[in-house]
Amino acid sequence: MRTVFEIARTDLRIIFQDRSIWLNIVVIPVILSFVVGFANGAGATAPPTTSTLLVDVLDNDSSDRSAQFFDEVRAANATIVLCPLDNTDDDICQLAGAALDETLAESRLSSQEALALIEIPAGFGAQIDAGEPVAIGYRSSEDAFAPSFILQAVQSAAQQIGGTAIAATVGTQVADDIEYLLFVDDADRAAFTETIRSEAASIWATDPVNVEYTASDFDSETLVNRGGGGFSQSIPGMATMYVMFAIFPAAAALIRERQQWTLQRLATMPVSRAQILGGKMLARFALGIVQYAIIFAFGVFLGVRYGNDPIALALLMATFTLCITALTLALTTVLRNEAQAAGVALFLSLTLAPLGGAWWPLDIVPDWMRTVGHLSPVAWVMDGYRSLIFLDGNLGTVIVPLLVLLGLTVVFFVIGVRRFQYS
Amino acid sequence: MDAIVEVRDLAKQFKRQNGEAFFAVDGVDLDIMRGEIFSLLGPNGAGKTTTIAMISGLLNPTRGSATIGGHSIIDDPIAAKKLLGVIPQEIALYPTLTARQNLEFFGRMYDLDGAELRTRVDEVLEFIDLTDRQHDKVETFSGGMKRRVNIGVGLLHNPQLLYMDEPTVGIDPQNRRRILDTVVRLRDEKQMTVLYTSHLMEEVQQISDRVGIIDHGKIIALGTVGDLIHKIGEEDRLVFKVGDQAVPEALLERFKAEVEGVSSATYEKLEIKGENGDAPVDIRSTSSLQIADGTITVMAQRGRKALPDLLQIANQAGLDVLSVEVREPDLEAVFLSMTGRALRD
Numbered sequence: 001m002r003t004v005f006e007i008a009r010t011d012l013r014i015i016f017q018d019r020s021i022w023l024n025i026v027v028i029p030v031i032l033s034f035v036v037g038f039a040n041g042a043g044a045t046a047p048p049t050t051s052t053l054l055v056d057v058l059d060n061d062s063s064d065r066s067a068q069f070f071d072e073v074r075a076a077n078a079t080i081v082l083c084p085l086d087n088t089d090d091d092i093c094q095l096a097g098a099a100l101d102e103t104l105a106e107s108r109l110s111s112q113e114a115l116a117l118i119e120i121p122a123g124f125g126a127q128i129d130a131g132e133p134v135a136i137g138y139r140s141s142e143d144a145f146a147p148s149f150i151l152q153a154v155q156s157a158a159q160q161i162g163g164t165a166i167a168a169t170v171g172t173q174v175a176d177d178i179e180y181l182l183f184v185d186d187a188d189r190a191a192f193t194e195t196i197r198s199e200a201a202s203i204w205a206t207d208p209v210n211v212e213y214t215a216s217d218f219d220s221e222t223l224v225n226r227g228g229g230g231f232s233q234s235i236p237g238m239a240t241m242y243v244m245f246a247i248f249p250a251a252a253a254l255i256r257e258r259q260q261w262t263l264q265r266l267a268t269m270p271v272s273r274a275q276i277l278g279g280k281m282l283a284r285f286a287l288g289i290v291q292y293a294i295i296f297a298f299g300v301f302l303g304v305r306y307g308n309d310p311i312a313l314a315l316l317m318a319t320f321t322l323c324i325t326a327l328t329l330a331l332t333t334v335l336r337n338e339a340q341a342a343g344v345a346l347f348l349s350l351t352l353a354p355l356g357g358a359w360w361p362l363d364i365v366p367d368w369m370r371t372v373g374h375l376s377p378v379a380w381v382m383d384g385y386r387s388l389i390f391l392d393g394n395l396g397t398v399i400v401p402l403l404v405l406l407g408l409t410v411v412f413f414v415i416g417v418r419r420f421q422y423s
Numbered sequence: 424m425d426a427i428v429e430v431r432d433l434a435k436q437f438k439r440q441n442g443e444a445f446f447a448v449d450g451v452d453l454d455i456m457r458g459e460i461f462s463l464l465g466p467n468g469a470g471k472t473t474t475i476a477m478i479s480g481l482l483n484p485t486r487g488s489a490t491i492g493g494h495s496i497i498d499d500p501i502a503a504k505k506l507l508g509v510i511p512q513e514i515a516l517y518p519t520l521t522a523r524q525n526l527e528f529f530g531r532m533y534d535l536d537g538a539e540l541r542t543r544v545d546e547v548l549e550f551i552d553l554t555d556r557q558h559d560k561v562e563t564f565s566g567g568m569k570r571r572v573n574i575g576v577g578l579l580h581n582p583q584l585l586y587m588d589e590p591t592v593g594i595d596p597q598n599r600r601r602i603l604d605t606v607v608r609l610r611d612e613k614q615m616t617v618l619y620t621s622h623l624m625e626e627v628q629q630i631s632d633r634v635g636i637i638d639h640g641k642i643i644a645l646g647t648v649g650d651l652i653h654k655i656g657e658e659d660r661l662v663f664k665v666g667d668q669a670v671p672e673a674l675l676e677r678f679k680a681e682v683e684g685v686s687s688a689t690y691e692k693l694e695i696k697g698e699n700g701d702a703p704v705d706i707r708s709t710s711s712l713q714i715a716d717g718t719i720t721v722m723a724q725r726g727r728k729a730l731p732d733l734l735q736i737a738n739q740a741g742l743d744v745l746s747v748e749v750r751e752p753d754l755e756a757v758f759l760s761m762t763g764r765a766l767r768d
């Protein structure tokens with residue numbers, strides 16, 4: 001075993017001697033995970049320091065209904081700060097004492113001080129109570145930061161307001177139609193309507209439809225709410241691709257060692273083939289794990305949360321890394337020269353990654369592509385990460401990906417070790 | 424004396440590019456005795472490296488067996504390899520590591536560690552005379568220095584047996600001398616057994632206790648240098664250069680008849696060859712010409728003694744001898760006589 005570690009240590013020493021390794025395992029993957037995460041809608045998350053989303057409000061109605069509507073918006077997303085309603089003493093709205101009017105709101109929106117503008121028309125409450133259709137004005141800033149989930153919160157609130165209003169209106173109308181149920185006076189009638197409305201609102205709050213809505217976290221728009229946003233996809237995806245970038249070069253390195261005869265020299269020494277290959281593979285495995293750790297740590301910084309089962313997460317990382325290491329060993333036995341190895345490594349990384357859902361979630365591709373994609377080990381490990389990160393999964397929910405990856409690992413190792421030749 | 428290496432009917436089959444199978448090593452039998460320098464001499468492609476690869480556990484033989492100190496290299500490779508140091512033909516070092524890092528790494532493969540490792544590395548660096556450059560990367564070394572590190576790695580664990588595969592290839596004469604001295608010192612001072620391969624007969628002749636001549640994967644002659652030369656007779660070869668002068672057959676007859684010990688005399692006339700050695704050539708269209716002087720080759724029992732008489736007869740015949748060379752019998756001659764080809768082509 002000491003020999004194995006010694007071989008691995010020396011390989012790592014040689015790998016890290018080349019300073020450009022830092023570019024390859026830190027700088028580029030970190031930038032890429034950020035850019036890809038951003039493009040995938042991660043922009044939706046504000047930078048971690050400002051965990052509030054400023055949304056301007058022009059309330060031309062100032063009714064109970066509009067107040068109720070704003071409550072619903074706040075309830076739908078706690079990070080939304082409605083300005084000027086929710087302004088704090090230290091002026092979180094950055095209004096500097098100015099009153100928000102149409103012009104100011106306009107300029108705040110275009111300068112992206114506020115991410116969105118909600119405009120409640122006059123007569124909003126009355127129209128709702130009358131059961132008439134009413135339009136809420138919603139505009140978001142052009143910037144990529146304009147998060148789709150502010151709109152979502154607004155829509156959700158509107159739906160609730162609309163829904164309770166409809167229930168109340170319908171209830172009242174039904175009451176009106178039933179002749180023997182006569183209201184004593186208008187106040188009595190209004191009280192009845194109000195009772196129905198609040199009844200409806202409380203039903204709505206526990207309504208299965210509403211639960212359904214929360215569960216729709218599965219779709220990428222609402223995923224954002226769980227922290228990390230698009231980064232929750234890009235971080236594991238890019239990390240997985242970069243793990244391949246870190247490990248596949250082992251094939252070229254082994255071929256180089258064959259050409260420079262150091263491998264043959266080792267073979268004439270009192271070390272077994274298992275020790276030699278074990279050491280070489282251990283070095284790359286360690287590099288792969290380091291690569292994962294670097295990008296996942298960057299993810300933490302971006303606010304990505306990795307679910308609640310760190311052991312399952314670690315197992316996924318380790319198994320995938322092992323699988324790629326074994327695949328590399330198997331590849332080494334069929335490749336002839338360094339250039340070929342470099343080409344194949346690049347080709348494999350750039351096909352296995354997107355095919356397996358490292359670039360975009362596999363739920364957005366057609367079924368057949370998803371099926372084909374699962375030929376790639378990447379698809380399985382990504383399934384595992386998605387289960388942990390988005391669905392609050394645990395060891396039990398990632399057991400299938402783990403077993404598939406382990407199976408592949410064994411197959412690749414057997415091929416690799418059997419076929420491997422020193423010269 | 425007992426044998427430390429025993430090789431029996433060793434053979435290796437390879438496939439050529441065109442898929443045709445051939446034996447690079449074909450039924451080699453060898454016994455290498457403790458404490459001797461045994462050389463495998465053969466031209467490029469004779470199968471020296473392939474033989475070494477098989478008896479060092481690097482390559483599986485197609486058939487046959489080899490043991491080192493009684494341990495089969497196939498069935499008990501680790502025990503066999505512990506006795507063995509290998510200095511490959513290639514510079515088998517990590518170019519981006521320093522000389523010392525290379526030595527330390529390979530030393531650990533022989534289970535050396537701690538203070539013992541440090542001492543051994545120091546001793547080896549001293550031995551290969553690179554103590555002052557030990558912290559430089561190998562890639563910054565000259566060819567000769569790399570060779571020395573390459574040799575040093577093989578000596579780290581003070582092996583009883585050392586394989587050296589053409590360690591002088593690409594080395595200038597001064598460094599070559601040094602390496603040859605090293606080999607002899609290892610035998611004399613450390614009682615190491617050395618298996619040495621080369622395609623250069625001079626060095627083999629200088630250092631070897633015994634020699635095996637290998638050609639096309641077969642050992643075609645084996646014994647001490649003296650034995651081998653004795654086998655082909657001990658005649659000297661005298662070569663007279665005569666330029667473009669014509670040499671009558673009668674003169675050659677007189678050499679044989681009148682000078683004691685002369686067994687044959689032959690004449691080759693002056694030849695002009697083109698760049699690629701072909702004749703005939705169109706001189707005007709050829710940029711470089713090789714002119715091979717006309718030569719008379721005389722084989723004689725004791726060449727130096729016959730020389731004055733031969734020169735006198737040539738003089739009388741009006742022949743102007745430009746130069747004379749007396750070649751004592753050597754391994755080159757042995758190879759030539761056994762294969763009809765020169766060792767170096």
Ligand SMILES: Nc1ncnc2c1ncn2[C@@H]1O[C@H](COP(=O)(O)OP(=O)(O)OP(=O)(O)O)[C@@H](O)[C@H]1O
Pocket residue numbers: 423437438439447465466467468469470471472473474512589622
């Ligand atoms: N892996 C291989 N596959 C196919 N042919 C090979 C292989 N290795 C060696 N050969 C061939 O086997 C023959 C013997 O090669 P080997 O390297 O043993 O010769 P050598 O005596 O060491 O020559 P040199 O003096 O040039 O080093 C050559 O014809 C060579 O081309």
Ligand SMILES: [Mg+2]
Pocket residue numbers: 471472473512588589
């Ligand atoms: Mg050779």
